[in-house]
Amino acid sequence: MSDSDGESAQRESAAARQFELLVSRQNGYYYHPFLREQPAGPQAESYALRTLSELGRDPRTSIASAQVESLRREALETSSLWGRDWMIPLRRAGAGTALGASDAAAVNKLRTKGGWYVDSALGDDSDGARLGATWAALEVLDALGRLDDLPAADRTATVSWLRSLAKKARALDEGSALARSLHLLNEPVPATLTRIAAPRTDDFENLTPDARATRLDDTYSYALIQEAAGKRPAVNRQVWEPVLRDGAATLPYEQLYELVHALKAAGSPKAVFAPVLKRLDGDRLDDGTVRDPDAYIGNPDASLFVQRLRALAGWSRKDPGLLAALEREEKSDDAGQEGAERLSRAALRKVTAGGDASDVARQLCADAQVLPATVTVRNATQWQRTALNCADAGAWVPVPKIDSWSPDTPERVVAAATVAVGLADSGQRDGIPSWITPDALEHWALNPGRFTSVYTYALVVRAYSLLGGELDASLREALGRGITPYRACPGLPGLYQVGGGDSACDLKTTWAVWTLDRQLHGAMGWLPAPKNGK
Secondary structure, X not given: OOHHHHXXXXXXXXXXXHHHHHEOOOOOOXXXXXXXXXXXXXXXXHHHHHHHXXXXXXXXXXXXXXXXXXXXXXXXXXXXOHHHHHHHHHHHOOOHHHOOXXXXXXXXOOEOOOOOEOEOOOEOOOHHHHHHHHHHHHHHHHHOOOHHHOOHHHHHHHHHHHHHHOOOOOOHHHHHHHHHHHHHOOOOOOHHHHOOOOOOOXXXXXXXXXXXXXXXXXXHHHHXXXXXXXXXOOOOXXXXXXXXXXXXXXXXXXXXXXXXXXXXXXXXXXHHHHHHHHHHHHOEOOXXXXXXXXXXXXXXXXXXXXXXXXXXXXXXXXXXXXXXXXXXXHHOOOOOOXXXXXXXXXXHHHHHHXXXXXXXXXXXXXXXXXXXXXXXXXXXHHHHHHXXXXXXXXXXXXXXXXXXXXXXXXXXXXXXXXXXXXXXXXXXXXXXXXXXXXXXXXXXXXXXXHOOOHHHHHHHHHHHXXXXXXXXXXXXXXXXXXXXXXXXXXXXXXXXXXXXXXXXXXXXXXXXXXHHHHHOOOOOOOOOOOHHHO
């Protein structure tokens, strides 16, 4: 292999590997990249921001108020008290609407005469539940600067109840809630809590993953108890620092925070936390919040588009992990049984594993309830996407009855272009109706600003080109304005953005752009260059 061949292969390999970023850790399918532009859920977001604060980053956010409200609503649906606790880091980062005065009133309504607080999500029938709810309530009141507003009698009742529980040693999770609650109320933490030894680590190598997670929870609780008493926790740094080093890139945010907090309290040097900051800085969104790739759920639809893009670029579609994900879903009780869902899985299996069209695919593509027999302005997109799935599944796509309409608005133009592209992609190019002409589409192809997304504009230009429209200087200039500037997202340099004010990358949009460039014989340079540039 020559030097140029090697360099070309490396470029091709790097471009092909960008899809690895989109493999869901939840189910093994590929997920849609627009998910990467969404913040983590409220609990994960809370721990990510807490970790940044713990490491001196002082995170700030400009998250939109509607997004704050969405996170807040999700948090409170989970837990009225801990949900509010999760909002504390967002409030400290500048999202003032995450938590406010009304929350102090709401928390105080959850207080009982006995001095503890009640969270229906935790129950009220055990000391552990009451301690957890009380700890969360006091943290929220403290964050709002309202802890000193507690009436003296209420404060006394809470302190008395806490002291009654502190007369004997307790499980570490209960002990940490108790110690932290006493600390928030400026009360001493008794020796019955602090004399407990740090969780053992001599057996750590032999623990199962679940047991290791439990041991981390216990170690974090132990550290909180010692800190509340003003002591440095005797955490075994020789064991836990390597755990952080090896897990900094993969630990769930809650576990990451617990480990960082425990090690920082134990005196670990700053360099130990560098991998954590690298991960969190890499997962920060433009508004200052943090994404959570662990939570992204993939699906056959996104996976199909990944396989289509691989085919366009000439890359291998062999993907054992994807086949394994497909087989897991098909064997599970959660596999969707709607016609469109079954067809999507059949198409994905065909393009990934090869073979003939399945009986299921042939039956579905002959069913007018799945693949419409008549195409209108309203259902053109549904028909085109279903026809594409049928073609990928190896099933025959009949030419439908097609209504006629005047392509005189962006919506009608896109519908007409969608019909033309759908027929061409399903092997029925001769079925394009005569009323869809290059003359009717030319004005629209030269004016990308008339469309709300890169995808719809690319479809229109594809249809224009399919029907004989030429790639002249005017069209090149329009494409340079309407498509070229929308390339790349963080970690996804070869994909294209949705456009129309949405900067998220999109697999479907990229498919439309790459397919258009292939149709134009690579004239725009959007499609990844094949090996040796041929």
